[in-house]
Amino acid sequence: MTRSLRLVLGLAATLSACDYYALEGLSLVAPMGSIVVGDTTSLSVVNMGGAVRPASGVSWSSSDETVATIDANGTVLGIGPGTTQIQANSGDYELRVPLLVLELAGPFRTVVVGVDHACGLDVEGDSWCWGRNEFGQLGTSDPPDACPLPFFGGSVPCAVGAVRVAAEPFVDLVGGQYHTCGLTAEGRAYCWGLNENGQLGDGTAVSGPVPLPVAGDHRFRTLAASERRTCGVREIDDALLCWGLGPFPIDDGEAAALTEPARVAGPLTFSSVAVGRVTCGVSTEGDTWCWGDADRGALGVPAEALTCDADPCMVPQRVADAPAFVGVAVGTAFACGLSAEGAAWCWGANEIGQLGDGTRVDRSTPAPVQGDPVFDALDADYDAACGLSSSGPLLCWGQIEAGFGRGDAPAQGDFPVEVAPEVDAMHTSIGFSTQCAVDTLGVARCWGQSGWGILGHGLEPGPEVLLPTRVVRHPTYASPRLGSD
Structure with a gap:
């Protein structure tokens, strides 16, 4: 037998x-x-x-x-x-x-998610990236893996676990669709990845995996990036400088692309900025200004009150009937602001609940998010927004292709819904079809699409994972910190 x-x-x-x-x-x-x-x-x-x-x-x-x-x-x-x-x-x-x-990656302070890659900033200031590396968006020229390319056959370079970026320490990271930028303690900006529209700001349109300094002797207070553009608030005068693919409101008209920083928004000065198809910033005087795609109220101004004739609007518009915001976040055709008291207000497109007000009615002026939740920070991208609080759960609204981290995808809510209940999140980033969050212990967890290793769980890419999975260091590879032995 x-x-x-x-x-x-x-x-x-x-x-x-x-x-x-x-x-x-x-x-x-x-x-x-x-x-x-x-x-x-x-x-x-x-x-x-x-x-x-x-x-x-x-x-x-x-x-x-x-x-x-x-x-x-x-x-x-x-x-x-x-x-x-x-x-x-x-x-x-x-x-x-x-x-x-x-081995778990991190501990992390922040994480940023692009279309098919993600990066995290650890507590030592080192940057780690995982996912696809076709344009050098992982910050390494030697990715350890080859991930299958769906529908087309073949493979693309990738990393299924976190690999260290060969860069000096950063205090903040921001990410676009296929590029990432870091800010040093001295205010220097470094970028890497796709650069066909000048979004790396190094004076060229050459993509690459090596973090290079943004052109010019600029010191930035804060950075923001989205799609194929990057912006920064300059320390010395609070001027807003941008580079990459416009539209940009600049003195000599619209440029198709800027390969190095140029001042935008005229004489306005800013304390913070968020970049997307709509760009919004909180001025040093406390007003919120937006420009870009003017459709569906995304600039926070009724159509009859706009001071520009073209769409996209190249003239900064002061958001109407808004409380004083301390920060803003922008999605595809909507934006949200965070008041000093922690209240979230949103405006723009709302066909799938992006404004979180319990309706699906577009709004050209800010409306409060339903339930009056109190947040410490906001994040938005594509068709969803999320709010974080040190004393409450991660709440999101709109539609997230990655799901709400509870085993369902896509997920949609017309009002704030608790996301990834098992994660005590202190930071989050919404990607195209993946979302990641960092918990209070610095553990990064991602869920959604797993192609190209974007979940960073160290295993071969496979079906989507709809529950949070921990990001690990790549088992065979980690590039050294710049300047180390």
């Missing part, structure tokens, strides 16, 4: 597609590809009939106990990053399964 054993691994670990092992009539199914350092998971041997063999009938071992250990009861503990073989001996049979132990 042929005897068969099946090794079943617990679900406390990061899951991957099942691997199947067979040896002389024995079968081994391992529905686990990896665990994270510090995690435990339980293993057991099951007879062909489904009966679990008692622990006394199985002996366990790990080929490398610096990577993982396993006790007499079949409990595995991740010790350090690497690969080991977990071995089960029962009677005359011996079965092995490879186990990859991964």
Whole structure:
């Protein structure tokens, strides 16, 4: 009679597609590809009939106990990053399964998500990126993986786990669709990735993986980026400088693209700015100004009150009937402002609940988000916005292709809905079909599309993951900090 054993691994670990092992009539199914350092998971041997063999009938071992250990009861503990073989001996049979132990990336302070890549800034000021690298958006010329290109065949360079960007330390990161920029403690801006429209600001239109300084001797107070443009508030005079693909309200008319910083919005000075198809900024006098696509009230001004004749509008418009905002966030055709008291007000397109006011009616002037939630910060992109609070859950509204981190996608809400309840989020970023959040311990979690490694979970890209999954350091690669040995 042929005897068969099946090794079943617990679900406390990061899951991957099942691997199947067979040896002389024995079968081994391992529905686990990896665990994270510090995690435990339980293993057991099951007879062909489904009966679990008692622990006394199985002996366990790990080929490398610096990577993982396993006790007499079949409990595995991740010790350090690497690969080991977990071995089960029962009677005359011996079965092995490879186990990859991964190390959490971070701890992070912030994370930014593009179309198919993401980057995080850790507490030491180092930048880490994961996902697709076709344009150098990971900040490395030597990505460790090749990810399949859906529909077209072939593959693209990528990283399924976080790799360190070879750059000096930053205090902030901002990201566009295919590029990322960092701000140093001295106010210097460095950018990398796609540059066909000059969004890196280095005076060229050449894309690349090496973080290069933005042209000019500028010191910036804050940066913002979206799609194919970047802007920064200059420290010395609070002027707003932008580069990349317009529209930009500049003195000598609209430029198709700016490859290095140029002052925009005339004499206005700003304390903060948000960039998208609409660009909005809070002036140093406390007013909010917007310009760009004027359709559907996205500039916060009724159509009859606009002071420009063209769309996109090249003249900054003062948002009407708005409280004094301390920050703004912009999506595709809408914007939201955050008051000093933590109230969120939104205006613009609202066909899928982007304004969070409980309706689907476009508004050309700000309306309060339903429920009067109190936030510390806002984030918006595409067709959704989110609010973060140190004393409450992560709340989002509109439609997020990545889902609300609860197993559903796409997800839509006409009013604030709790997102990723298991994550005590202190920072979040909405991407095209992926969302990431950083919790109070600095752990980054992502959910949504998993193609090109954008979830950063260290496993091969596969189907979308609709629950938050932790970002890990890439198991085989991390580039050094610039200037290190």
